[in-house]
Amino acid sequence: MERFIRSEGLVAPMDRANVDTDAIIPKQYLKSIKRTGYGPNLFDEWRYLDHGEPGMDHSKRPLNPDFVLNQPRYRGATVLLARENFGCGSSREHAPWALLQYGFQSVIAPSFADIFYTNSLKNGLLLIRLDAKIVDRLFNEALGAEGYRLAVDLERQTVTTPGGESFSFDIDPFAKHCLLNGIDEIGLTLEHADRIKAFEAKLRERQPWLF
Amino acid sequence: MTTRTLYDKLWESHVVHEERDGATLLYIDRHLVHEVTSPQAYEGLKLAGRKPWRVDSIVATADHNTPTRNWEKGIAGIADPVSRLQVETLDRNIKEYGARVYFPFLDKQQGIVHVIGPEQGATLPGMTLVCGDSHTSTHGALGCLAFGIGTSEVEHVLATQCLVMKKTKCMNIVVEGALGRGITAKDVILAIIGKIGSAGGTGYTIEYTGAAIRALSMEGRMTLCNMSIEAGARAGMVAVDEKTIEYVKGRPLAPKGPMWEQAEAYWRTLASDPGARFDKVVTLDAGSIEPQVTWGTNPQMVTTVGGKVPDPAQEKDPVQREWITRALKYMNLKPNTPITEIRPDKVFIGACTNSRIEDLRIAAQVVKGRKVADSVKLAIVVPGSGRVKRQAEQEGLDRIFIAAGFEWREPGCSMCLGMNDDQLSPGERCASTSNRNFEGRQGPGGRTHLMSPAMAAAAAIAGHFVDVRTFN
Numbered sequence: 001m002e003r004f005i006r007s008e009g010l011v012a013p014m015d016r017a018n019v020d021t022d023a024i025i026p027k028q029y030l031k032s033i034k035r036t037g038y039g040p041n042l043f044d045e046w047r048y049l050d051h052g053e054p055g056m057d058h059s060k061r062p063l064n065p066d067f068v069l070n071q072p073r074y075r076g077a078t079v080l081l082a083r084e085n086f087g088c089g090s091s092r093e094h095a096p097w098a099l100l101q102y103g104f105q106s107v108i109a110p111s112f113a114d115i116f117y118t119n120s121l122k123n124g125l126l127l128i129r130l131d132a133k134i135v136d137r138l139f140n141e142a143l144g145a146e147g148y149r150l151a152v153d154l155e156r157q158t159v160t161t162p163g164g165e166s167f168s169f170d171i172d173p174f175a176k177h178c179l180l181n182g183i184d185e186i187g188l189t190l191e192h193a194d195r196i197k198a199f200e201a202k203l204r205e206r207q208p209w210l211f
Numbered sequence: 212m213t214t215r216t217l218y219d220k221l222w223e224s225h226v227v228h229e230e231r232d233g234a235t236l237l238y239i240d241r242h243l244v245h246e247v248t249s250p251q252a253y254e255g256l257k258l259a260g261r262k263p264w265r266v267d268s269i270v271a272t273a274d275h276n277t278p279t280r281n282w283e284k285g286i287a288g289i290a291d292p293v294s295r296l297q298v299e300t301l302d303r304n305i306k307e308y309g310a311r312v313y314f315p316f317l318d319k320q321q322g323i324v325h326v327i328g329p330e331q332g333a334t335l336p337g338m339t340l341v342c343g344d345s346h347t348s349t350h351g352a353l354g355c356l357a358f359g360i361g362t363s364e365v366e367h368v369l370a371t372q373c374l375v376m377k378k379t380k381c382m383n384i385v386v387e388g389a390l391g392r393g394i395t396a397k398d399v400i401l402a403i404i405g406k407i408g409s410a411g412g413t414g415y416t417i418e419y420t421g422a423a424i425r426a427l428s429m430e431g432r433m434t435l436c437n438m439s440i441e442a443g444a445r446a447g448m449v450a451v452d453e454k455t456i457e458y459v460k461g462r463p464l465a466p467k468g469p470m471w472e473q474a475e476a477y478w479r480t481l482a483s484d485p486g487a488r489f490d491k492v493v494t495l496d497a498g499s500i501e502p503q504v505t506w507g508t509n510p511q512m513v514t515t516v517g518g519k520v521p522d523p524a525q526e527k528d529p530v531q532r533e534w535i536t537r538a539l540k541y542m543n544l545k546p547n548t549p550i551t552e553i554r555p556d557k558v559f560i561g562a563c564t565n566s567r568i569e570d571l572r573i574a575a576q577v578v579k580g581r582k583v584a585d586s587v588k589l590a591i592v593v594p595g596s597g598r599v600k601r602q603a604e605q606e607g608l609d610r611i612f613i614a615a616g617f618e619w620r621e622p623g624c625s626m627c628l629g630m631n632d633d634q635l636s637p638g639e640r641c642a643s644t645s646n647r648n649f650e651g652r653q654g655p656g657g658r659t660h661l662m663s664p665a666m667a668a669a670a671a672i673a674g675h676f677v678d679v680r681t682f683n
């Protein structure tokens with residue numbers, strides 16, 4: 001897992017509710033057996049004017065000038081500002097992979113879908129839940145001021161505006177620990193190997209049909 | 212003794228270890244694997260020099276990329292080389308690491324992972340079951356804890372047989388009363404999503420109870436639990452009863468003999484205790500549920516067949532208004548259009564929501580002796596598995612569909628998400644029995660309307676959406 005500690009960066013406002021993982025990374029890119037190469041296809045159907053397929057030279061495709069990430073003022077954004085229920089739908093981990101590989105380090109929204117939330121943390125993409133009213137304000141500020149940036153501090157669990165205002169967010173302590181330290185979670189679980197084996201032995205006695 | 216919900220029971224019986232902050236090491240009994248979300252997990256396992264913890268927990272199949280025609284061509288029938296490589300990669304991984312059972316492409320028992328799990332008895336009551344697929348919630352119909360996971364978690368389960376999780380809250384959705392004639396589980400779940408919203412179940416596990424749920428067949432319960440994820444819940448479940456036991460009995464991987472009796476006795480305890488406390492309770496009156504049709508680009512955008520496309524001007528919240536406006540533009544629908552005036556270009560009967568034998572029987576009954584409307588360019592039936600397909604053929608359902616002008620295909624996910632050749636073209640409108648109507652879901656620019664198999668079948672014949680209860 002990638003470590004996440006602090007980041008400060010340009011904000012891109014994605015003003016749509018219920019953005020699903022089919023929109024974040026369309027199905028045709030799920031055919032890849034690799035973990036990398038998804039960045040150019042983030043939001044593929046909204047971002048390009050033509051239909052994309054794996055194996056194309058995506059840098060040559062016509063961009064949709066109306067799509068938020070194609071506007072020059074948001075080039076190089078690392079913080080994605082989003083609306084409620086971001087990441088709903090399919091469990092594809094390709095969605096956080098694509099967001100990270102595009103360059104986003106964190107996403108701020110009033111709410112996220114559960115599987116997407118878990119998948120993102122496991123890859124070092126920090127998802128920050130803030131009250132819908134605060135998110136609304138950040139949208140107004142980001143749309144109003146070109147070059148609008150936010151500072152995200154995981155250690156202190158805060159998001160700070162250019163004006164110096166700070167909002168705190170919640171995160172599960174274990175997830176925070178893993179993010180801060182770039183922990184190999186499988187390795188951590190395997191430290192409990194004896195416990196797992198003991199549990200398994202008991203389960204086999206109680207419910208032999210499971211084995 | 213404290214009263215416990217079904218979810219409490221399933222959770223507590225699988226806790227290996229609990230950390231102080233509630234992070235729990237949860238043991239996983241069954242791991243279903245398919246070709247799309249597993250290659251990177253196996254690769255990660257290999258790179259770390261690890262081995263699967265318990266291969267006999269794994270049941271695997273290839274379903275998402277597989278074609279529904281030209282099986283006689285073998286693996287070469289997968290025209291897209293990227294798709295083919297993914298299917299071959301699963302073959303290679305299962306060969307190298309093993310599995311309890313594997314139903315590869317072209318196998319007679321191959322099918323959609325969520326259809327073959329229950330039908331093979333790979334899904335059993337009381338289990339914890341995971342799969343790298345959000346519709347794993349389907350299996351909760353058998354009284355087990357089943358939920359979708361991402362690829363990192365697939366690797367985690369492969370390597371450790373466990374997941375690190377926190378217990379969710381638990382919601383009880385009670386559907387009391389009796390469903391009207393022609394109303395199916397699909398209408399029930401769409402009505403629930405319409406009521407609580409596509410994020411209504413976020414952070415919850417849902418248990419469905421009430422007379423109308425008990426009256427559903429096991430396959431109906433699977434349809435219901437399937438779309439729990441469309442309500443935002445990772446898992447949905449129904450308590451074990453006589454129907455569950457009868458359903459599981461005699462399945463290939465179900466226990467036999469004395470072990471069956473031991474299992475059955477345990478399974479019969481798998482219901483919420485009377486008076487068990489839920490974090491939230493939602494009630495619906497079954498009698499008021501009408502046939503449902505979605506009009507937008509999210510399953511929450513649903514109404515009754517007698518209803519109309521909404522008018523965004525009536526919506527006060529600006530974020531919602533923008534969302535509806537965008538959806539109508541994408542769907543090319545005008546506000547206030549009666550649902551029954553919408554005309555599909557294609558009809559798809561299939562997907563893990565509605566591709567089981569009962570679904571096909573209902574649809575066949577509607578189309579029997581009739582013809583697909585000329586305006587419908589393509590109507591296909593894609594059985595959920597090889598077993599479903601053969602059963603349907605024994606009953607002559609294939610001939611009914613073919614005579615009406617439907618195409619009868621080989622099993623797989625097919626046009627539910629169009630990773631194979633079965634797709635909508637840009638602008639095409641589809642009456643579909645699948646579970647997602649997101650933009651581009653069935654093909655780039657495609658427009659999806661979700662409904663029950665009976666409603667989709669009736670739409671194919673009428674050439675427009677129609678209330679199946681008055682359709683004769």
Ligand code: SF4
Pocket residue numbers: 275323324325344346562563564623624625627628645646
């Ligand atoms: S049928 Fe559709 S929803 Fe079900 S597993 Fe296949 S792609 Fe997913």
